[in-house]
Amino acid sequence: MKTDKILLDHGSGGKISHRMTRDMLLPVFNNPILAQLNDGAIFELNGQRVAFSTDSYTVDPIFFPGGNIGELAVYGTVNDLAMCGATPMFLSVALIIEEGFPIEQLEAIIAAMGQAAEHAGVSVVTGDTKVVPKGMADKIFINTSGIGVIPDHVDVASHKALPGDAVILSGSIADHGVSILARRAGLSFETSVQSDTAPLNHMVAAMCAVGRGIHVLRDPTRGGLGTALNEIAEKSAAGIRIREDRIPVKPEVAGLCELLGFDPLYLANEGKLIAFVAADDAAAVLEAVRADRCGRDAAIVGEVVADHPGKVFMQTRIGGTRIVDMLAGEQLPRIC
């Protein structure tokens, strides 16, 4: 599709986003660190490997079942750093606020950010506040950027999946996406679905402590599990085979997805990870994931295969196999 205007799809995290990044941004900001397109940049500072990540949060509604934009912004960047294998340490917080925004709500958001930073064990060390006239932004947008250090024994990246790797998923999918959807559809009182927003850095530290064979870490946020697996398949030039019956989906999430016409494979998660782990280490790493409060329902949901590089296949519940493609456009704008 050719267009001369920015579409919602350009921010979806799907195919059109990727194309814009590849065609418009990479050629201009041309450097090998950016070109890796991991969840964060990885470089050396004084002999220490450092991860650096940024995300802006524009979620609508800003308060949703299970959280608000504040903790989402903290955990989102904490998790991006953790997916680089880094120990998150320092965050920046930049607020763009619409004139007239209630100070009481701002205080609630800031309080949630403070608690989230404490849970994750990171310090907010610098910030910025801009206020724009009424109607020039929708309530509040938050950018967080973060810095973490990568322990010597950790070496993960999206292109490192190898045939034989087990694919571990840390829990049920689509909880965040459905919590936002339900709230927008006015169903919030009829459902108990809550966002899974949570920090994953403690889980990652425990995983890396027991297994040296962790090749890829990824949090399937925008675009969901389906898009994240496709990115890994493409970057690793590997085939990925998953089993539908192994992927945890809460019954109420599955029900709402059916009701509203969404596929949970493409809905956002904000407290889940996928790990690609050498077969020998998979059991120990899975155990470490399950020992975390956010990983109790973790499962091995698939494996990397040598054939069909770049493709993701799913063995369905009824026994067939279907290709899981990358999402083309935007299922749900302003999900994070």
Place this chain on the structure above:
Amino acid sequence: MKTDKILLDHGSGGKISHRMTRDMLLPVFNNPILAQLNDGAIFELNGQRVAFSTDSYTVDPIFFPGGNIGELAVYGTVNDLAMCGATPMFLSVALIIEEGFPIEQLEAIIAAMGQAAEHAGVSVVTGDTKVVPKGMADKIFINTSGIGVIPDHVDVASHKALPGDAVILSGSIADHGVSILARRAGLSFETSVQSDTAPLNHMVAAMCAVGRGIHVLRDPTRGGLGTALNEIAEKSAAGIRIREDRIPVKPEVAGLCELLGFDPLYLANEGKLIAFVAADDAAAVLEAVRADRCGRDAAIVGEVVADHPGKVFMQTRIGGTRIVDMLAGEQLPRIC
């Protein structure tokens, strides 16, 4: 003033902004690095002092005489790092774009960012793009965050001004503010005033190479020279005495300020710095500033005095003395 809603003044960089930072943000994100409130956070990573800074850019109009939001966003964060005495190295870029924004304009902005990064000698290593539905943001907002390393011999901070220090200003003030003002007032074709947006890191490197006595570096952006000097006076518990006749103001800038009713002391600069330098080093440092393309009009505009700690005084052209206070509210929203 007590209010239950966010006002434009909360984002002004003046008194109300400072109060919000002190009363709402510092108590929640309580840590000694943030509490210093420098242009960026300074901490050690593996024995290396690192500076980390963030800023969101919401300037209106996004294209203005002398630049656009893209280079402003790159130079702004580069300069914040330079004001920590750091060598800027890595930037993140996070875009929030309104649906329907012309791709041609986005390309022009990205191209300007690429050129700016090249001029400043920094790499854009990670990024994020969000698109919000039409009407939910005004065209485009850009956040940049950045990381730099601080050479061993450099040690600057806003609280380090000492009695006897010379106050060096690198050039004429209010150019950026007036260029935006003139554009908004529809005067752009009647004036030659251009924004001074420029990278200051090369100037800072040259200054630090010749003088060990540099105590404070600061770029007087939002709130202008008047606000920046007040912050330094307060943090250093020092009195600052400046001379109006030494402060360069371009005639066309002074004229437009008079026409539009603004005080150049409080208008934003995006390519100027002030340095507080021990008297013995002041001449050499001034020479280094003047050798830079952006520092030709540099001058010593004042000095730090032992009396009246926390206050800024200006000896006016006609020989009187007036107090230069911190700006209370917002002279000009969306200036950067």
